[in-house]
Amino acid sequence: xxxxxxxxxxxxxxxxxxxxxxxxxxxxxxxxxxxxxxxxxxxxxxxxxxxxxxxxxxxxxxxxxxxxxxxxxxxxxxxxxxxxxxxxxxxxxxxxxxxxxxxxxxxxxxxxxxxxxxxxxxxxxxxxxxxxxxxxxxxxxxxxxxxxxxxxxxxxxxxxxxxxxxxxxxxxxxxxxxxxxxxxxxxxxxxxxxxxxxxxxxxxxxxxxxxxxxxxxxxxxxxxxxxxxxxxxxxxxxxxxxxxxxxxxxxxxxxxxxxxxxxxxxxxxxxxxxxxxxxxxxxxxxxxxxxxxxxxxxxxxxxxxxxxxxxxxxxxxxxxxxxxxxxxxxxxxxxxxxxxxxxxxxxxxxxxxxxxxxxxxxxxxxxxxxxxxxxxxxxxxxxxxxxxxxxxxxxxxxxxxxxxxxxxxxxxxxxxxxxxxxxxxxxxxxxxxxxxxxxxxxxxxxxxxxxxxxxxxxxxxxxxxxxxxxxxxxxxxxxxxxxxxxxxxxxxxxxxxxxxxxxxxxxxxxxxxxxxxxxxxxxxxxxxxxxxxxxxxxxxxxxxxxxxxxxxxxxxxxxxxxxxxxxxxxxxxxxxxxxxxxxxxxxxxxxxxxxxxxxxxxxxxxxxxxxxxxxxxxxxxxxxxxxxxxxxxxxxxxxxxxxxxxxxxxxxxxxxxxxxxxxxxxxxxxxxxxxxxxxxxxxxxxxxxxxxxxxxxxxxxxxxxxxxxxxxxxxxxxxxxxxxxxxxxxxxxxxxxxxxxxxxxxxxxxxxxxxxxxxxxxxxxxxxxxxxxxxxxxxxxxxxxxxxxxxxxxxxxxxxxxxxxxxxxxxxxxxxxxxxxxxxxxxxxxxxxxxxxxxxxxxxxxxxxxxxxxxxxxxxxxxxxxxxxxxxxxxxxxxxxxxxxxxxxxxxxxxxxxxxxxxxxxxxxxxxxxxxxxxxxxxxx
RNA sequence: GGGUGAAUAGCUCAGCUGGUAGAGCGUCGCCCUUACAAGGCGAAUGUCGGGGGUUCGAGCCCCUCUUCACCCA
Numbered sequence: 001x002x003x004x005x006x007x008x009x010x011x012x013x014x015x016x017x018x019x020x021x022x023x024x025x026x027x028x029x030x031x032x033x034x035x036x037x038x039x040x041x042x043x044x045x046x047x048x049x050x051x052x053x054x055x056x057x058x059x060x061x062x063x064x065x066x067x068x069x070x071x072x073x074x075x076x077x078x079x080x081x082x083x084x085x086x087x088x089x090x091x092x093x094x095x096x097x098x099x100x101x102x103x104x105x106x107x108x109x110x111x112x113x114x115x116x117x118x119x120x121x122x123x124x125x126x127x128x129x130x131x132x133x134x135x136x137x138x139x140x141x142x143x144x145x146x147x148x149x150x151x152x153x154x155x156x157x158x159x160x161x162x163x164x165x166x167x168x169x170x171x172x173x174x175x176x177x178x179x180x181x182x183x184x185x186x187x188x189x190x191x192x193x194x195x196x197x198x199x200x201x202x203x204x205x206x207x208x209x210x211x212x213x214x215x216x217x218x219x220x221x222x223x224x225x226x227x228x229x230x231x232x233x234x235x236x237x238x239x240x241x242x243x244x245x246x247x248x249x250x251x252x253x254x255x256x257x258x259x260x261x262x263x264x265x266x267x268x269x270x271x272x273x274x275x276x277x278x279x280x281x282x283x284x285x286x287x288x289x290x291x292x293x294x295x296x297x298x299x300x301x302x303x304x305x306x307x308x309x310x311x312x313x314x315x316x317x318x319x320x321x322x323x324x325x326x327x328x329x330x331x332x333x334x335x336x337x338x339x340x341x342x343x344x345x346x347x348x349x350x351x352x353x354x355x356x357x358x359x360x361x362x363x364x365x366x367x368x369x370x371x372x373x374x375x376x377x378x379x380x381x382x383x384x385x386x387x388x389x390x391x392x393x394x395x396x397x398x399x400x401x402x403x404x405x406x407x408x409x410x411x412x413x414x415x416x417x418x419x420x421x422x423x424x425x426x427x428x429x430x431x432x433x434x435x436x437x438x439x440x441x442x443x444x445x446x447x448x449x450x451x452x453x454x455x456x457x458x459x460x461x462x463x464x465x466x467x468x469x470x471x472x473x474x475x476x477x478x479x480x481x482x483x484x485x486x487x488x489x490x491x492x493x494x495x496x497x498x499x500x501x502x503x504x505x506x507x508x509x510x511x512x513x514x515x516x517x518x519x520x521x522x523x524x525x526x527x528x529x530x531x532x533x534x535x536x537x538x539x540x541x542x543x544x545x546x547x548x549x550x551x552x553x554x555x556x557x558x559x560x561x562x563x564x565x566x567x568x569x570x571x572x573x574x575x576x577x578x579x580x581x582x583x584x585x586x587x588x589x590x591x592x593x594x595x596x597x598x599x600x601x602x603x604x605x606x607x608x609x610x611x612x613x614x615x616x617x618x619x620x621x622x623x624x625x626x627x628x629x630x631x632x633x634x635x636x637x638x639x640x641x642x643x644x645x646x647x648x649x650x651x652x653x654x655x656x657x658x659x660x661x662x663x664x665x666x667x668x669x670x671x672x673x674x675x676x677x678x679x680x681x682x683x684x685x686x687x688x689x690x691x692x693x694x695x696x697x698x699x700x701x702x703x704x705x706x707x708x709x710x711x712x713x714x715x716x717x718x719x720x721x722x723x724x725x726x727x728x729x730x731x732x733x734x735x736x737x738x739x740x741x742x743x744x745x746x747x748x749x750x751x752x753x754x755x756x757x758x759x760x761x762x763x764x765x766x767x768x769x770x771x772x773x774x775x776x777x778x779x780x781x782x783x784x785x786x787x788x789x790x791x792x793x794x795x796x797x798x799x800x801x802x803x804x805x806x807x808x809x810x811x812x813x814x815x816x817x818x819x820x821x822x823x824x825x826x827x828x829x830x831x832x833x834x835x836x837x838x839x840x841x842x843x844x845x846x847x848x849x850x851x852x853x854x855x856x857x858x859x860x861x862x863x864x865x866x867x868x869x870x871x872x873x874x875x876x877x878x879x880x881x882x883x884x885x886x887x888x889x890x891x892x893x894x895x896x897x898x899x900x901x902x903x904x905x906x907x908x909x910x911x912x913x914x915x916x917x918x919x920x921x922x923x924x925x
Numbered sequence: 926g927g928g929u930g931a932a933u934a935g936c937u938c939a940g941c942u943g944g945u946a947g948a949g950c951g952u953c954g955c956c957c958u959u960a961c962a963a964g965g966c967g968a969a970u971g972u973c974g975g976g977g978g979u980u981c982g983a984g985c986c987c988c989u990c991u992u993c994a995c996c997c998a
Binding site: 392595601612629789889 | 944951956964982996
């Protein structure tokens with residue numbers, strides 16, 4: 001093995017080999033285990049969220065694969081309708097072209113080309129993460145088979161009346177020129193205005209105050225052009241007498257009625273509300289109730305159309321807003337303007353303000369599908385981890401609205417519907433099928449619907465569509481339902497809920513048994529990572545490292561708001577003065593796991609990643625130490641357990657505890673606890689103690705061949721087991737070392753990833769040995785404390801005197817002498833029957849036993865006095881506290897006897913210790 | 926307005942059914958001790974957001990307030 005750990009050198013090599021050998025394919029018999037990857041955008045690139053998400057899935061799949069289960073991790077990508085189309089349109093724009101010019105077929109050709117060109121980026125990046133996805137079965141939401149499933153679902157839902165075409169208000173994106181679903185609209189609070197406009201009353205009507213007008217307040221003045229009524233609350237005494245009267249709609253030369261509707265909140269604004277049924281969801285409802293006309297005043301692009309007065313036609317909606325306010329002001333009808341905070345709806349892709357817009361769209365009647373989906377979770381067939389997300393799911397599902405699934409895009413699954421000249425609808429897989437299905441004459445002219453389906457419509461079929469449905473394939477039988485879905489909370493509605501509904505509907509099965517919901521990956525300060533904040537970390541950069549200039553370049557190029565570039569550059573240079581060093585995939589993954597506690601967002605901490613890179617280095621060097629001591633030797637499993645040292649038995653026992661903790665935490669999806677358990681065991685027990693304890697044995701000239709072999713075997717076999725224990729978390733380093741370790745133990749196999757996961761071994765648990773080694777550690781710790789506090793050089797061997805201990809202490813002292821001598825660097829070990837005879841010394845206690853290091857020639861007495869004083873003070877406060885507690889009768893009466901006894905014991909031992917230390921203090925004084 | 930989550934060491938986070946507060950990073954000493962200076966050894970560091978309550982005992986349970994984040998209307 002190389003002397004230094006170089007992650008880059010080993011990672012790509014192993015991954016290629018694994019993939020080439022087909023190790024990622026499900027193999028073996030037994031209970032299958034499966035996970036479907038949340039398909040990333042095919043033309044996208046990997047961000048920290050993907051990194052985290054896939055790290056979790058890879059750990060699960062590797063864990064179960066090693067348990068011997070045929071495990072499928074389905075690979076695939078999503079065509080991501082809007083996102084991808086936008087990218088290609090932007091490319092065209094850069095060349096001065098647009099998609100309309102190109103035409104549909106040519107445009108789609110360009111998108112496919114772009115997909116071919118960039119589609120490998122993200123799959124390549126997933127490979128860099130070590131993701132053991134079955135690439136041989138990779139799917140794409142627009143590949144022919146999957147498209148077949150989409151078609152089938154659409155047709156069946158239509159035939160059942162669960163998909164219908166409706167003319168109603170939708171959220172319209174004026175930039176992308178498509179309808180989008182409620183979920184794709186984000187409403188953020190923004191600072192706007194409340195404009196108060198006067199609408200003159202007709203026919204001489206007046207308000208209670210005798211005014212000839214009423215005042216309405218609006219946040220969207222331009223919609224005035226489409227007003228068809230003014231509404232008041234029927235119980236509002238101020239306006240009761242005006243109901244049924246007319247007002248003149250300013251600037252439009254139209255009369256509109258004053259109507260009564262309980263939708264109006266008398267306490268809000270002026271109590272009079274303008275009603276624009278064609279451009280507001282609430283007004284639409286009011287309009288329906290009162291049979292008001294709908295006047296659409298906007299074009300698809302969001303400018304004013306010919307239904308408005310000539311003066312405004314062709315104006316952009318925001319331009320119109322300004323002009324209209326000016327005109328109202330000129331007309332003396334602008335009463336006042338107030339600043340107002342309001343929620344502004346924006347398209348999540350385009351970022352522009354969406355408009356409620358009256359169009360014909362396709363909808364899924366979702367309520368019927370929702371009911372069984374709710375029940376599946378209620379009945380516990382599907383479980384969310386953590387459980388509280390179930391409430392989020394319920395609250396949305398119980399109030400679910402019909403789903404608008406048509407998009408006015410070109411990139412996506414084209415809707416399998418044809419129209420004749422009269423607009424009659426024929427739904428079938430192809431025009432030919434439509435003709436035969438509906439028995440249409442051959443000369444009837446049919447045209448296909450221009451629209452495509454919402455991307456999420458196809459994603460909803462992911463778990464079964466990838467397995468070959470509608471064919472009843474072997475894979476479908478074997479791997480469906482899947483075991484767990486790993487995803488972020490942000491797509492519970494978009495994806496998780498819809499998958500549950502569609503899968504139940506079409507397979508009669510749940511899509512997955514468990515939904516593991518994780519939080520968002522934020523930066524170290526808890527800020528969302530975003531290009532405009534300039535705090536985005538690229539997982540690949542964390543793996544490979546990146547120099548400062550390249551990082552700055554990357555973060556400041558292509559910004560939406562270039563004026564922020566300077567700020568971003570400054571912050572980047574401050575945070576990473578020397579760039580980001582390479583950490584390797586295993587360290588990155590380990591960081592993800594360590595932060596993966598449930599139910600909260602993850603603040604990605606670079607410091608932790610450094611720590612786990614160091615951990616990898618530690619593993620590497622520990623392995624080197626083991627191999628140095630085993631490579632030239634024949635190591636065999638000892639035939640007699642008596643050949644093992646106490647330390648050998650101890651580490652074997654400790655491994656069992658670590659394994660139990662790992663299995664337990666794994667079952668609860670607590671990857672943070674898994675990583676902690678592995679880290680603690682390997683570093684704090686195996687490296688810090690066991691490797692050191694192996695040295696006195698291996699270096700002991702008088703050790704027998706059997707003893708040497710037993711310790712070498714333990715070094716190797718615990719290392720080998722630890723590698724298997726850690727492999728699901730850190731696939732690369734464990735593979736690299738395992739390939740060296742395994743042959744020495746006579747284990748055959750080309751890869752650790754197909755080896756069995758360690759299984760619990762009751763016989764290795766050994767409470768007696770664990771207690772003894774704990775005892776020994778406490779003595780070493782006491783001696784090291786003296787050494788450290790008194791500044792005795794680590795190079796200096798010191799004599800140690802022991803006294804006042806039990807017979808067992810004395811015996812264990814003798815049997816562990818070689819360990820103590822090495823780890824505490826002792827020059828000699830002496831048992832004093834009469835401690836009073838001891839000369840001035842530093843003293844520590846281990847239980848009752850006194851441990852002394854003579855002061856002469858080592859340190860000044862003052863340092864030892866200070867150290868003692870500190871110890872004594874600590875004991876005294878502890879004793880006072882305990883005395884208070886034990887002096888409380890109610891504590892003694894009510895607390896469990898075991899607790900009381902424990903506290904009594906503590907008090908007694910603290911008191912005894914205090915006496916001993918005070919005596920020592922006096923002696924030094 | 927409704928809902929969820931969070932507040933623990935300088936920073937990022939653990940803390941299981943209530944029983945002497947932990948880790949990593951950072952900090953301060955001492956060490957290149959033949960696996961590892963990306964290391965070893967030792968040390969310091971917290972009225973567990975505030976206030977009440979229940980209990981023999983509260984970081985944990987109950988009430989209340991404050992701040993932050995997110996979701997929904």
